[in-house]
Amino acid sequence: MLSNTEENYLKALLYLTTDEAGKKEAGTNDLAAHLGLKPATVNDMLKRLKEKAYVSYKKYGKITLTRAGRDIAVFVMRKHRLWETFLCEVLAFSWDEVHEVAEQLEHIQSDKLTERLDKFLNYPDYDPHGDPIPKPNGKMPPRATTLLSSVAIQQSCTVAAVKDTSSVFLQYLEQLSIGIGTKIRVMEKISFDGSVILQVGKEKITVSEKFANSLLVD
Amino acid sequence: MLSNTEENYLKALLYLTTDEAGKKEAGTNDLAAHLGLKPATVNDMLKRLKEKAYVSYKKYGKITLTRAGRDIAVFVMRKHRLWETFLCEVLAFSWDEVHEVAEQLEHIQSDKLTERLDKFLNYPDYDPHGDPIPKPNGKMPPRATTLLSSVAIQQSCTVAAVKDTSSVFLQYLEQLSIGIGTKIRVMEKISFDGSVILQVGKEKITVSEKFANSLLVD
């Protein structure tokens, strides 16, 4: 059985190599930066994970997850997202509060717990941030890929997911009454700085380019 | 913040010195036996816990929890019992399956989670084994103290708690359709071996002295 620490390395590797993070290859430094550790530390751990056949790489080369490693990482992600859903929907946490707690809960080892929790939540496909929850077989529901910034003028869309899960962003969304499922119409784009004017309910609001690049829509 | 390991030592000490375990003093060997560790290991840890002022003892003497140590142990117990209740009542675990999982969940650090869980469960006073759940202030609802074995012949009583939480015992109770709240009438006691004949619902059953010493009733 893997330690929490080992699980965290695999999860980080999954994240870094799944182009959520922008790129597809991961090196020692990327991992170290992502985990807040020193490259030397990561190097040591990678040796052990390679030994145990959870990762694959050659000296000075890029690191990839093996099938076994990816399966574990996906399962940890499944637990993380189920717990986030539980915290929001059942215990009324707000979506900016769930992450840290889910970071702990994702390491609880009990298949029965995971499956019962899934059932209790009625087998959700997406977590409170709109991220897909892997199924027990490792398959993932489709992830929204359209950025709000790429929606044409006068088009309407529905918020499907957030690309940025930082508290500041989530609280800002809260303040604007925007959440998963909110209908948005793009009214105007300012070419000067990429700002976008949106219709949200009866309100007309202006948001930055950075904002429009942080929301995924259907 | 304490490690899971440190929390487990404090919890064990609380258990051993709260006469649930029969006695009120705990030594290195008792702790080692209870935790499945070697006395030398426990000795080392006790030094650190003393350093941090969670326990108090003098060399070769008996160990007691300080106020701070007891507060932490009680809080861990609170979390353990709330999670057991959650697993049974919400996720339909049977009462012999919850312990191991609760052993993991009890270490999750989030006051908000604990309080929200308590609220969601409607502030239960007792867990699925009939053990009192400490309140946020550390106070405990009263614990049943009457053993089934001490109930007089022809008296009726209600099962309040189990003294033994081993799977074998809990599954046996399940098989006999006895749970917390079950009404029992003591029909006869066999002086030869301490066996007791009980009326449970419409059934008349005979149980051992050991059994009658493992159930607490009101």
Added chain:
DNA sequence: TATAAAAGTTAGATTAATCTAACTTTTATT
């Protein structure tokens, strides 16, 4: 009360996870 048994402690070793400092290899840039 002397002494054997039980309880508790110390010393030294091991493993996991981390660090810093120094070194090597790869890559990117002039």
Added chain:
DNA sequence: AATAAAAGTTAGATTAATCTAACTTTTATA
């Protein structure tokens, strides 16, 4: 292509948690 920068590795140290083996103190008993 030479060389500077970035990336990756190694060596040696530290801390937490565990062990075994040997030793000391307390307690129980003959």
